[in-house]
Amino acid sequence: MKYRNQVLTLAAEHGQPEDLAKLLPISVDGLLVVASIVMTEDREAGRPARPWARASFVIGVVASVAANIAAAPEDAISRLISAWPAVALLLVVEHVRRTVHGQAAEAIVSLLPERQQASEETGS
Numbered sequence: 001m002k003y004r005n006q007v008l009t010l011a012a013e014h015g016q017p018e019d020l021a022k023l024l025p026i027s028v029d030g031l032l033v034v035a036s037i038v039m040t041e042d043r044e045a046g047r048p049a050r051p052w053a054r055a056s057f058v059i060g061v062v063a064s065v066a067a068n069i070a071a072a073p074e075d076a077i078s079r080l081i082s083a084w085p086a087v088a089l090l091l092v093v094e095h096v097r098r099t100v101h102g103q104a105a106e107a108i109v110s111l112l113p114e115r116q117q118a119s120e121e122t123g124s
Contacts, residue, residue, distance in 0.1 A: 039093070040096070
């Protein structure tokens with residue numbers, strides 16, 4: 001919620017109409033989500049991430065970091081804290097992208113209660 005308000009305030013301060021300002025956070029988040037999905041699909045298919053997906057993801061992260069920093073108070077600590085969520089997202093996606101998908105997915109699925117119950121019932 002704070003990110004949304006920061007972007008709305010930043011857009012308004014720079015003369016953007018309210019309707020457009022409301023769409024900015026959605027457009028950045030949407031870009032990041034779609035790029036992440038495409039890179040995940042590429043990973044699952046055993047091919048390198050499409051260049052446009054990686055570029056879109058990086059552009060989304062840069063836009064998010066820039067908006068967060070621009071809307072933060074002017075001290076360095078506030079700016080670092082404001083930049084962190086977008087940087088963390090970039091790092092998480094990069095770690096997931098580099099993880100062997102099948103092994104990671106199987107480990108996660110095995111933790112689900114339904115999967116544990118089915119394993120107990122079949123004896124595996």
